[in-house]
Amino acid sequence: MSENVFVIGHKSPDLDSVTAAISYARFKNLSENTDIYKPAIAGEINRETAYALERFNIEKPDILLSADGREVILVDHNEFAQAVDGIRSARIKEVLDHHKVDFKYGEPIRFEIEPWGSSNTIIADKFFKSNVELNKDLAGLMLSAILVDTVITKSPTCTDKDKEIIEKLSVQAGIADWKEFGMDIFKVRSSVNELSAEEIIRSDFKDFILKTGKFGIGQVETHAVPRGQFFERQQPQAVALFENFGMRRNRPQAHAVEARIAHAPQVFLDCGQGLHHARGVVIRES
Numbered sequence: 001m002s003e004n005v006f007v008i009g010h011k012s013p014d015l016d017s018v019t020a021a022i023s024y025a026r027f028k029n030l031s032e033n034t035d036i037y038k039p040a041i042a043g044e045i046n047r048e049t050a051y052a053l054e055r056f057n058i059e060k061p062d063i064l065l066s067a068d069g070r071e072v073i074l075v076d077h078n079e080f081a082q083a084v085d086g087i088r089s090a091r092i093k094e095v096l097d098h099h100k101v102d103f104k105y106g107e108p109i110r111f112e113i114e115p116w117g118s119s120n121t122i123i124a125d126k127f128f129k130s131n132v133e134l135n136k137d138l139a140g141l142m143l144s145a146i147l148v149d150t151v152i153t154k155s156p157t158c159t160d161k162d163k164e165i166i167e168k169l170s171v172q173a174g175i176a177d178w179k180e181f182g183m184d185i186f187k188v189r190s191s192v193n194e195l196s197a198e199e200i201i202r203s204d205f206k207d208f209i210l211k212t213g214k215f216g217i218g219q220v221e222t223h224a225v226p227r228g229q230f231f232e233r234q235q236p237q238a239v240a241l242f243e244n245f246g247m248r249r250n251r252p253q254a255h256a257v258e259a260r261i262a263h264a265p266q267v268f269l270d271c272g273q274g275l276h277h278a279r280g281v282v283i284r285e286s
Contacts, residue, residue, distance in 0.1 A: 003071060005093060006064055008040040008084055009119075010077035015049045017041075019145040020075035020119040021061055023138060024096060027123060028073075030132050037073070040064035042084040048189040052144040056137040076119040078103040078111075096122060117162040118149035124165045140173035144185055152182035 007025040009017025021039040028037040039061040045053070053060055064070070068086030073094040079102045080087050094110040095103065098119050103111070114122045120142040127134045146166055150158035153166065170178040 003036070004038045005036050005071045005073060006038050006040040006067070007073045007075055008042055008064055008067070009075050010082040011042045011084065013041045013043055013045055013049070014148070015046070015052055016118050016120055016145040016149045017076040018045055018049050018061065019052070019141050020096070020123060022058060023120060023123045023127075023142050024073065024075050026138060027126055027130075027132055031130060038062075040084075048144075048148060048185055051188045052141055052185065056140045056144075058137055058141055075123075078113070098122060114161075115159070117155060117158040118146040120145040120149075121159075121162050121165045124169055125161070128165075128168060134172055136173055139169045140175065143169040143173055143175065143178065143181070147178065147182035148185060148189065152179060152186070 005028075007021045007028070009021050018039075018041055021041065025037040025039040029035055041061045041063055043063065045060060050060075064084055066086035067084045067090035069089060069091075070086075071091045071093055072084075072087070073096070074083060074087075074092060075096045077083060077099060078095050078097045079099075092105055092107075092109060094112075096112045096119060098114055098116050098121070101113060112122065116122060124134075124139075124142050124146075126132070143166060146162060146169070147153075149155070150162050150166075153163055166178055170176075170181075175181050
């Protein structure tokens, strides 16, 4: 019996990461006529992911606590700082991603990067070009992920390929108005008033390693929530939690909290004296 290969996204899994694990495992199993590819996640899912999985009646993948000694395919990331624990002692078979490249590995492997707005755009393109069966529910889940990652095509990272795939998936999923469907997901995604400060920070948190050291960025996208209202409620708890969370993950005491209000990025830097607006991403060593 062949050993399982775990298809897994990054820590603090978001909708694109979780859906990419599910959809790429499905594609590999169908295209290779096997069942060895198993979707997995590197942590608890967030709110919009739970909503999308339930809406399309798709089971949540199991959490893989460590990749030590396992065969894995990385999706929606390629940096080890963002990967599941034990990744350095895993046997990486393949990488599929749409982010910047920061990857080194001692063996030749399949490494696929496309400058598109979502990992699921890459995977959906494979389904359509290979004529591999794509059922209605999985098409709907993949559409959800692409709409979130491209901010319903309004993100500067959205490409013509993303728009083409969105149109194809909406037909496959039987969704007549994908823009309205995207807004429904964003309403779930941006219901921050029901989330704790810790849930907000953990919902989309990624580690990065530069020459200056390791740092992390937490991001929350809100829908029709005034900026003042959001920060009045969350700032004290969020800053304290961000400090503690950063120290637990061995980062310098400089953290950026990005709030995308009405799709306009606003970056705030914690310099120890509250949050201060900054243009762009600011990095400071302690």
